[in-house]
Each structure stands twice: as structure tokens, then as C-alpha cells.
Amino acid sequence: MVSSNNKEVVSELSPILRVYKDGTVERFFNSPHAPPSPLGNTTGVLSKDIAITPDISARLYLPKLASSANEKLPILVYFHGGGFCIESPFSILCHRYINSIVSQSNVIAVSVDYRLAPEHPLPIAYQDSWAALQWVASHNTTTKTTKKDPWLIRHGDFNRVYLGGDSSGANIAHNMAMQAGIETLHGDMKIYGLVLCQPYFCGSKLFGNESLVEKRLLHETWMFVYPDAKGGIDNPMINPFAYGSPRLSQIQCHRLFVCVASKDELRERGVYYCNAVKESGWKGEVDLYEVEGEGHAFHFFDFDGEKAQDMVKRLAAFLC
Incomplete structure (x- = not known):
């Protein structure tokens, strides 16, 4: 061709x-690149870009209330969406979204730039994301083996660490919380909460009102970005409900917030995920928030719309 x-x-x-x-x-x-705001912007949020390793970088955000004080704030480690193959923390869509969350919730955010498929097929994005999370956790130790960031040292509350993401980024956040239930993070850091917006889960079995037509691109995307996935579309990384998947009760956090949209093809599995977590024996708090009349990633493409702003407010309230 x-x-x-x-x-x-x-x-x-x-x-x-x-x-x-x-x-x-x-x-x-x-989407177009957005520069950081090292001197602040209209919201008062500061942001800067840092290198975690030669292959992994991130954009860090510091809210206005913390810029001149020693106040300890929750930490949000965020993984962007884009089907594991497009977008970045440095795009205008992601930057304005995280900037708004930080402004309204008064948290420090670490927006991770993991490597993308197909140049770097999965599981590289998961490996990069775990390395970034371990880097954040290293600030909770006295070790000097890694270069540490002064914002996290001065203002980070390592008893209130949240993982979050949208779409494929929410998939990554879920898998990082599962891995944290098995492997120890530096300084024995624990994950306090998990924020999943329209999480990208899929599988060979149809749930609820799902259709094969709607699922085709989701299936194709997964096999494109992870061609060697054992079990294909029923690999536990993309299908946490598949036979042989780790028990959802192993999720390493105390609070879970899941946002779905009523017209999103991922809606059925997002709702099922919440119910499955509740039924797994997990002891934490589950909060499901559904936005009516909207499709996938609406909060990026209609960011100034009332429903998108309401969603950000609800998410920010969960993080406070």
C-alpha cells in the first residue's frame, strides 16, 4: 500500500x-503543544517539565496556595489517554485539564510522559509508568540514588498519593494500583486513592449494551499497541474481568472514583468495574459518577462546557 x-x-x-x-x-x-508556566498563569498554578530518566519525563504542577508556604498537599500521579499511541502531558488538551484540576483541588500533580506505541509497544508504557511512580515514591525516602524534585520534597504529602488517568491512562492507573498491591514502592509508599475517567477496558465478551461494531476499534487498538499480549484482548491488563486475572481485591488504595459518560462505548465496562470491585471483597470507598448525554473524552473536546466543568469540580472535590 x-x-x-x-x-x-x-x-x-x-x-x-x-x-x-x-x-x-x-x-x-x-493536539498542539502547550508550554509549561514556570511563573504561573491566570489560575496561579506553576508548572515545569522534568526528566525522570533518559526515556521518561513529566510535567509537574504546583498550586498557588503552596507556592510560598511549606504546606503539605496531596499528590496526583496522572497518566494521559490516547490509546497508548497518541497525545502527551505537554499537549494543550492535557495541560489545561490538569492545570484546572490542580487549581481547584489544591494538589501537586505529576503528569507522566510514558513512551508510545507503535515505536515502543506495550508493555513499555506500563514499565515507564511504574518507573515514574517509583521515582515519586523515592521522595519519601532518604536515598540519594535519584535526582529529587524540590516541589515534591517540600510540599508532597506521601500519605495522600492518588493515581489518575483518562481512557488508556485510566487503564494504566488501574494497573499501577494492582501492581502496587503486589510489589513494594520505595519508602513503603501506599496509594491512597484512584481516579479513573472513562477507563479503557475491553474483552471478547460483550457486556450490557455493548456492540461488536463499537468494540472493533477498541479491539484493533489493543492488538496494534500490544501485538504480543498473552490472551490477546482478554489479557488481564486490558480485561481485568478475564479468567485468571488477579483479584480486584488486591487494588492498593482506599478510595476509588470512576467517571463514565452515558454515550461512551466504554461506559458499560466502567460501571461493571465499579460493581466488580465492590463484590471482590475490597474494603475501600467506591464513587461512581456518570455524565448524561456525553461521549468519550468530552471533557477534553468541550472543556469549557458546563458538563465538563462540573466533572472537573466533582473530581477535584474527591481529591481534596
Whole structure:
């Protein structure tokens, strides 16, 4: 297959991206870059970009109330969405969203830039995200083996660490909370809460009102970004309800917030996930929030809309 630019196409995930024989990847949906605000912005939130390792970076956010005091604040470690293959913490969509959450909830945020497929197929995004979480946890120790950030040292409350994400980022957040229930984080740091917005879960079995047509792109995306996944679409990383998956009671946190949208193809599994966690024997608090009349990622594309702003307020209240 040859594209309009006369380069041979070897694979594509339509309508998201295309891979050429020379190794280049053309992405069709990356939003514009947004610079950080090291001197603050209209919300008073400061932000800066840092390197965690040569392969992993992040954008850090500090709310206005903490910029001139030693107040200890909750920490939100956030994983962006984009099907594991597009977007970044440095895009305008992600930046304005996290900036708003930080402003309204008064938390420190670490928005993780994990490596993307297909150049770096899964499980690399999970490995990068775990390394970033361990870096955050290292600030809760006296070790000097890693370069530490002064914002986290001065203002981070490591007894109130939240993981969060949207879509595929919510999938990552869930899997990080599961891994934290098995592996120890530096300084024995614990995850206090988990925030999942329209989480990307899938599987071969249809749930509720799901349809094969709606699930096709979700299935194709998973196999594109993780072609070697054992069990395919029923791998536990994408299908936490599949036979042989780790028990959801192992989630390492005390509070869970899940946001779904009524017109989102991921809605059924988000609701099922909440019920499955409750029935697993997990002892924490589960909060399900449904937005009526909206589809997937509406809070990015209609950010100034009333429903998107209400969702941010609800999420921020959970983090406070």
C-alpha cells in the first residue's frame, strides 16, 4: 500500500495513525503543544517539565496556595489517554485539564510522559509508568540514588498519593494500583486513592449494551499497541474481568472514583468495574459518577462546557 506522499505504508490504525516502511509514524490526532508556566498563569498554578530518566519525563504542577508556604498537599500521579499511541502531558488538551484540576483541588500533580506505541509497544508504557511512580515514591525516602524534585520534597504529602488517568491512562492507573498491591514502592509508599475517567477496558465478551461494531476499534487498538499480549484482548491488563486475572481485591488504595459518560462505548465496562470491585471483597470507598448525554473524552473536546466543568469540580472535590 502506498500513501499520497508516495511512501510505502506497512501498517495503520485508522483513523489514528499510519506506519511507513522507513520507520516513520504519522499521527493524525496529536493536539498542539502547550508550554509549561514556570511563573504561573491566570489560575496561579506553576508548572515545569522534568526528566525522570533518559526515556521518561513529566510535567509537574504546583498550586498557588503552596507556592510560598511549606504546606503539605496531596499528590496526583496522572497518566494521559490516547490509546497508548497518541497525545502527551505537554499537549494543550492535557495541560489545561490538569492545570484546572490542580487549581481547584489544591494538589501537586505529576503528569507522566510514558513512551508510545507503535515505536515502543506495550508493555513499555506500563514499565515507564511504574518507573515514574517509583521515582515519586523515592521522595519519601532518604536515598540519594535519584535526582529529587524540590516541589515534591517540600510540599508532597506521601500519605495522600492518588493515581489518575483518562481512557488508556485510566487503564494504566488501574494497573499501577494492582501492581502496587503486589510489589513494594520505595519508602513503603501506599496509594491512597484512584481516579479513573472513562477507563479503557475491553474483552471478547460483550457486556450490557455493548456492540461488536463499537468494540472493533477498541479491539484493533489493543492488538496494534500490544501485538504480543498473552490472551490477546482478554489479557488481564486490558480485561481485568478475564479468567485468571488477579483479584480486584488486591487494588492498593482506599478510595476509588470512576467517571463514565452515558454515550461512551466504554461506559458499560466502567460501571461493571465499579460493581466488580465492590463484590471482590475490597474494603475501600467506591464513587461512581456518570455524565448524561456525553461521549468519550468530552471533557477534553468541550472543556469549557458546563458538563465538563462540573466533572472537573466533582473530581477535584474527591481529591481534596
